[in-house]
Amino acid sequence: MITGPGPDKQLGLVLKEQPGHLQAWPVNSIGYSTPSLPARHTARTSHLQKFEEKLETQRLSAAKEMGRSLISSTNIPLRLSQIPKILLPGLEQKLPLTLNFTRNSIGLGKSEHGARRVSSISTIPARRLCSKAVLSEIPNEKQYPKMGAESTGPIPSNELLGAVENAAKTGAEVVMNAVNKPHNITYKGLTDLVTDTDKMSEAAILGVLKRNFPDHLILGEEGGLIGDSSSDYLWCIDPLDGTTNFAHGYPSFAVSVGVLFRGKPAAAAVVEFVGGPMCWNTRIFSASAGGGAFCNGQKILVSQTDQVEQSLLVTGFGYDHDDAWATNINLFKEFTDVSRGVRRLGAAAVDMCHVALGIVEAYWEYRLKPWDMAAGVLIVEEAGGAVTRMDGGKFCVFDRSVLVSNGLLHGKLLERIGPATEMLKNKEIDFSLWFKPENYHTDF
Template identity: 60%
Template structure:
């Protein structure tokens, strides 16, 4: 069986070959215009989407190597808050991921969960990195964590990769989800698609809770109960990227959560969307990676889920609970398309 390092090396060699044939910043990407029949060229600084995805895969796999090597070792754990923990593996994985991104795109902006903002925030591209999504799960050997690498243009994720760890102690395996805009999502190279469940009473849903027990947390607890009463079950894994990947392959049918950050969502959003998911805010507005609430579904269930999340979210807003867009790196232009 080909090792992860050999596989990643092969991808890097292939990417180098592609670079020799195609200058990075003169990619022949085209976009459909709003006028039927017209096609407009991509912006001059556009990078080929397939290339962005390949680099995301290489970076995520490099981070996954670090995580894999740490699985059977004692955990070195510290705390960012009362219950929000971080391990040395988070930091080492982020360093490995960012090294790949800086090598290929030294002028792109970078946003890591552990290291914050770096690179050129005047860039059209922002890489959002969660080096170990589901750190608490990792610390307890609970098989629901991942390395997530997504790239955003403006406010829209355009390519990403999530390497999910499953199986558990003595049986760890990974599966690699990848997608870019206009390319169907794959898991370990095979196409995946959202479910066709059209009745919320037949659905399995998933949600998440932040570390702050605030008004949004309380509202979500109420939603958890309401959905448990009407669907076949609600799960809570504690790893947003994993939740979105499970939606993309039809394992769950809908997902909602407050208080997410760009690194939690960037890769998972494009992976879910290109598998057929619909994504909005929890009150039904158009979604951006900087929003503070997200509802993702298999599309068929979206309105049925929104019928419950919308009133709760509007109630929070009416009570002046802050759900405004999250921190945007200084100098980063969210209007780019």
């Protein structure tokens, strides 16, 4: 018999075996089970449905009050629709709303007439709705300091932008000519490789810059520092960002060129390679200080996603597997738990352009170099995003960490990234400026 709470404990139900299933019938006055009438069955089913709707309403209300994404427990209770639908009318008023039924709570035994009988229904506390650790509600209106140049100096903005686009396209032509051909690979380290294409692309870019700006200072990934250190302009060149991807024919690499005026990004261009082997194409991202950001000439803006749970994030890892690398592995795990995913594409300039384009919400990484960041950070900022160090401090391209985002998520991301970075500082990990040319004048 099914036992319920209150004085009317015997509900008079048995489960009678039928081929392939069990059917629940009420027990009559002489102990035999008989089919219930359709009308009574329908009425009782209606009561159960109302009861189930009340439980669902209560669950949703609790979820809203928590203000976070709720993830169901793996201990999933039996839904009320799976319980024999012949509970007596009014039973839902007797059962507390905090009770759940599970398969294990229903005991089956044999009645004196051979039918299998439900001996009792026990109740268990309502299952707790489990939630992943979600970032707290931080106001999204906080403004982060701008790191772009206040002006482009004596060179007009449109002229500087045209020059940086021309330089990036020149390097991209070299890369495109080589992309489907065998590559001559050498190594800077155990896994840090360089190809002849990196060097040829940088040489082509240098040719453009030297012809147009012979007195400017240039910092290239492959060739280092050349030019006049007294110049207010510093060009930062990554002739092939994502060399490993390029060597494997994996579509995430680019040519990146940015120019600083007194240490701050003034104009930028990134030519991204898209597609894949035998179908490569390019798109160019560009920006100038105060002039907005563009992709193939069309204005672009960051996304408006303001919840980490609804975001797609990107990060990167350097070649040195040190404390900073291990810290970011942990951040990767943590944000994978609370977002739609964390990607690692392997080309910083591309990652930042994707934030500017609004197809991902944020990107962060330790130990990037000026040529990795000079173009991408300006494109993000001009697309409406935010740029800081990973401890939340004001950013410059000579810093050893960067966090770029759509701005709306910046504070929430810093809730975890900031303390992790402070812990590295407490371990005396070096976060001082690097690759800043000696005697180069800056406004910070």
